Amino acid sequence: MTSGRAFLDLLRRDLLLAMRRRSELANPMLFFVMVIVLFPLGVGAEPKLLEQMSSGVVWVAALLAALLTLDSIFRSDFEDGTLEQILIGAHPVPMLVLAKVIAHWLVTGLPLLLVAPVLATFLGMNPEAIGVLMLSLLLGTPVLSLIGSIGVALTVGLRRGGVILSLLVLPLYVPVLIFGAAAVDAAASGMPVTGQMYILAAFLVLAVTLAPLAAAAALRISLS
Amino acid sequence: MTGIPDSVSVQSVSLEADRLSCIRDDRVLFEDLSFAVSSGEAVVLEGRNGTGKTSLLRILCGLRRPDEGEVRWHGAPIEKNYVDYYTHMAFVGHMDGIKRELSALENLRISRSLCGAGDMSIEQALETLHLDGYEDIPTYYLSAGQRRRVALARLLATNARLWILDEPFTSLDREGIALVENLMDRHVGAGGAMIMTSHHEVHLSTPDVRILNLSPGEAA
Numbered sequence: 001m002t003s004g005r006a007f008l009d010l011l012r013r014d015l016l017l018a019m020r021r022r023s024e025l026a027n028p029m030l031f032f033v034m035v036i037v038l039f040p041l042g043v044g045a046e047p048k049l050l051e052q053m054s055s056g057v058v059w060v061a062a063l064l065a066a067l068l069t070l071d072s073i074f075r076s077d078f079e080d081g082t083l084e085q086i087l088i089g090a091h092p093v094p095m096l097v098l099a100k101v102i103a104h105w106l107v108t109g110l111p112l113l114l115v116a117p118v119l120a121t122f123l124g125m126n127p128e129a130i131g132v133l134m135l136s137l138l139l140g141t142p143v144l145s146l147i148g149s150i151g152v153a154l155t156v157g158l159r160r161g162g163v164i165l166s167l168l169v170l171p172l173y174v175p176v177l178i179f180g181a182a183a184v185d186a187a188a189s190g191m192p193v194t195g196q197m198y199i200l201a202a203f204l205v206l207a208v209t210l211a212p213l214a215a216a217a218a219l220r221i222s223l224s
Numbered sequence: 225m226t227g228i229p230d231s232v233s234v235q236s237v238s239l240e241a242d243r244l245s246c247i248r249d250d251r252v253l254f255e256d257l258s259f260a261v262s263s264g265e266a267v268v269l270e271g272r273n274g275t276g277k278t279s280l281l282r283i284l285c286g287l288r289r290p291d292e293g294e295v296r297w298h299g300a301p302i303e304k305n306y307v308d309y310y311t312h313m314a315f316v317g318h319m320d321g322i323k324r325e326l327s328a329l330e331n332l333r334i335s336r337s338l339c340g341a342g343d344m345s346i347e348q349a350l351e352t353l354h355l356d357g358y359e360d361i362p363t364y365y366l367s368a369g370q371r372r373r374v375a376l377a378r379l380l381a382t383n384a385r386l387w388i389l390d391e392p393f394t395s396l397d398r399e400g401i402a403l404v405e406n407l408m409d410r411h412v413g414a415g416g417a418m419i420m421t422s423h424h425e426v427h428l429s430t431p432d433v434r435i436l437n438l439s440p441g442e443a444a
Contacts, residue, residue: 005337006337006338008339009333009334009335009338010337011339013323013326013334014332014413015227016330017323017325017326020304020325020326020362021325060365079317079319080319080320080321080322080323080324081317081319081321082321082322082324084287084317084319084321085315085321085335085339086338087286087287088285088286088287088310088315089281089339090306090307090310090311090338090339090340091338091340096338163278175281213409223287223288224282224287224288224289
């Protein structure tokens with residue numbers, strides 16, 4: 001019995017749980033679609049304007065959809081006591097936290113990636129920019145889940161942690177938003193995007209390395 | 225799941241609490257509390273509500289830091305020795321720690337993966353607690369007492385030598401309580417150890433039962 005085995009078992013358990021709660025699976029995706037549809041209704045269906053705004057709109061909507069689902073990373077495990085059992089298991093907690101965040105991203109982040117090209121097309125984004133949008137979301141949304149896991153770990157013990165969670169996490173999302181949207185804008189005007197992509201990739205590496213450590217420490221505080 | 229070698233399953237128990245104190249909301253729940261638990265011993269914590277029984281158990285599990293003092297497993301602080309400690313300790317708290325969407329089998333499988341598998345198979349553990357026939361249905365459909373039994377089956381299905389139990393008899397029927405007391409006797413008799421709290425009278429036939437009273441100035 002190795003720690004790697006425990007990592008995979010916990011990942012599988014969380015995916016299995018998501019499948020058992022199938023009715024909730026579509027919610028973040030529907031929310032994402034809804035927010036994006038609100039923009040043309042609000043600012044008018046002027047094609048030029050929508051195209052200009054498209055990168056920002058998709059990214060902000062992805063950010064809000066990620067925020068909306070964050071609580072589910074640890075909330076149910078906290079409430080039924082399985083989180084305690086994870087903390088008193090024989091394996092490094094940061095590693096198990098990473099397994100939970102990956103499962104969460106596969107269930108809530110990946111679906112956004114799949115509908116994003118359709119929505120971007122609605123907004124009149126050109127095909128090259130859509131490719132870059134997908135890549136930037138692929139690199140960026142896991143960072144959102146990872147950073148969010150620290151915030152959730154800190155607030156999971158509070159009865160109404162929702163607003164505090166947003167206030168805590170949204171400022172930390174800003175760099176990802178800036179570089180994600182900037183990459184898409186650059187691609188739309190035919191400029192190279194390697195710089196922004198490298199920075200997003202660097203964020204991802206940094207978050208994968210440090211966020212599980214911080215979240216594990218925060219969980220210890222929340223559970224004591 | 226790979227088997228755990230025999231030498232591990234007969235691991236002795238040696239837990240020391242050294243001058244623990246716990247302060248909650250500026251109120252001292254207990255201080256300078258020292259005791260030791262080793263193989264073949266059972267400790268029953270007593271005390272009125274709010275005297276810190278649950279806090280003490282959570283400190284012993286490492287879920288809560290003591291405000292002073294430390295908990296040692298085989299001579300080393302539990303934070304340093306956590307792999308060995310958590311492989312041989314199991315905690316059943318107020319919450320069952322099982323997922324309602326998952327079946328008893330799936331729940332115990334993940335517990336074994338987190339804490340290490342014991343000698344008893346999951347099926348045997350569930351059968352011992354009279355849950356045969358309920359292995360495959362989501363625990364959502366079980367009664368509170370049955371869910372409690374699934375949580376207690378974790379003690380048997382993992383490699384735990386030290387059981388830390390917070391009100392283990394909650395929601396159990398009379399037959400269930402007798403069954404669990406019997407399991408406790410067997411566990412302690414086989415060289416295991418146990419620390420528990422209970423509002424019910426505990427009937428153990430083990431010779432080594434110690435009562436630790438947390439309410440000072442009150443007859444045990």
